[in-house]
Amino acid sequence: MFKGEIEVRLKEGVDDPEGKNTLKTLNLLGFSEVRAVCTSRKFEILLEGRSMKEVRERLEKICQRLLANPVIHEYEIKVSKQ
Amino acid sequence: MKKSDMRVAIVRMEGTNCEQELQDAFTVLGVDSKFVHIKQLKELTGFHCVVIPGGFSAGDYVRAGAIFASLIKTKIFKELKEFIKEGYPVLGICNGFQILVEMGFLPGKGRGRACLAPNDSGVYECRPTLVRNENRGKCVFTNKLKRKEIRMMPCAHAEGKIILEEPKKMLSQLKADDQIVFRWVDPDGKLAGYPWNPNGSLDNLAGLCNMEGNVLGLMPHPERSFFRWQHVDWVRKGLSAPGGYNVGDGRAIFESVIECISKKF
Numbered sequence: 001m002f003k004g005e006i007e008v009r010l011k012e013g014v015d016d017p018e019g020k021n022t023l024k025t026l027n028l029l030g031f032s033e034v035r036a037v038c039t040s041r042k043f044e045i046l047l048e049g050r051s052m053k054e055v056r057e058r059l060e061k062i063c064q065r066l067l068a069n070p071v072i073h074e075y076e077i078k079v080s081k082q
Numbered sequence: 083m084k085k086s087d088m089r090v091a092i093v094r095m096e097g098t099n100c101e102q103e104l105q106d107a108f109t110v111l112g113v114d115s116k117f118v119h120i121k122q123l124k125e126l127t128g129f130h131c132v133v134i135p136g137g138f139s140a141g142d143y144v145r146a147g148a149i150f151a152s153l154i155k156t157k158i159f160k161e162l163k164e165f166i167k168e169g170y171p172v173l174g175i176c177n178g179f180q181i182l183v184e185m186g187f188l189p190g191k192g193r194g195r196a197c198l199a200p201n202d203s204g205v206y207e208c209r210p211t212l213v214r215n216e217n218r219g220k221c222v223f224t225n226k227l228k229r230k231e232i233r234m235m236p237c238a239h240a241e242g243k244i245i246l247e248e249p250k251k252m253l254s255q256l257k258a259d260d261q262i263v264f265r266w267v268d269p270d271g272k273l274a275g276y277p278w279n280p281n282g283s284l285d286n287l288a289g290l291c292n293m294e295g296n297v298l299g300l301m302p303h304p305e306r307s308f309f310r311w312q313h314v315d316w317v318r319k320g321l322s323a324p325g326g327y328n329v330g331d332g333r334a335i336f337e338s339v340i341e342c343i344s345k346k347f
């Protein structure tokens with residue numbers, strides 16, 4: 001069994017309203033030193049596979065087919081053996 | 083084709099909404115419609131129009147519309163593609179628009195990719211909004227609207243900001259090919275920023291159609307202003323409207339598509 005950790009985040013240059021609003025709120029709460037907040041989503045996926053290479057390729061497809069939208073997202077995949 | 087022979091498929095799954103309003107709209111106009119759950123939808127034979135309603139299909143998990151789009155892709159993609167190719171109209175409202183974009187039907191093949199990103203405000207925007215008809219005659223859902231006419235259709239979305247992969251190039255292509263259908267405007271009909279543009283969409287885009295004009299995706303809900311009494315000012319201003327007693331601003335969308343089906347098939 002393998003574990004894939006996929007982080008999907010917005011590409012540079014794409015607005016991140018959730019991050020901006022979090023930044024505003026943190027500043028309001030007195031964390032005036034906070035300068036920027038970026039949000040991302042993490043998916044942890046357990047999957048069967050023969051090799052790390054094969055699993056990585058499948059996870060790549062999973063990102064392309066469902067988890068990420070290529071217009072606004074970029075993603076990072078980490079694979080480990082369970 | 084006679085109105086009484088037409089059948090509309092309203093495709094739904096867990097989390098879609100306003101199906102009833104859509105069915106009521108078609109019923110009032112004398113057209114039969116059927117709710118079809120995506121799991122039960124096996125073929126489109128016998129239907130003359132497909133509507134994908136708004137809502138929060140599959141809880142908006144992963145991304146608005148991503149799961150519904152994947153289900154359609156695995157269940158009925160080929161049939162839907164063929165349906166569109168044959169010229170039958172397909173309408174996607176709000177979440178339905180997001181789904182049509184996710185599936186690549188909008189802006190369409192060879193047009194580059196688009197995406198409906200989270201609103202600039204970072205919140206769910208749910209209120210009356212104004213859109214201006216930009217179409218020069220290609221879209222089959224706006225034949226009954228005059229060019230530059232302003233209509234009130236409420237918005238209700240958190241992810242409605244249209245982003246194009248190559249903004250400049252794609253925008254000029256969309257303009258040239260008459261694929262822009264609606265833009266968010268202020269009461270004077272001018273392109274304006276927030277709150278008139280509820281999501282920060284590029285060039286105030288609110289609705290797009292495909293190259294052939296038979297697939298329309300729009301963020302505002304025309305079925306939520308089908309009747310005059312759905313307008314927030316009906317108590318003050320009464321139920322009389324330019325289009326007739328109790329005729330709301332969104333009604334023309336449904337009348338247009340029905341007219342198109344009756345002429346074409």
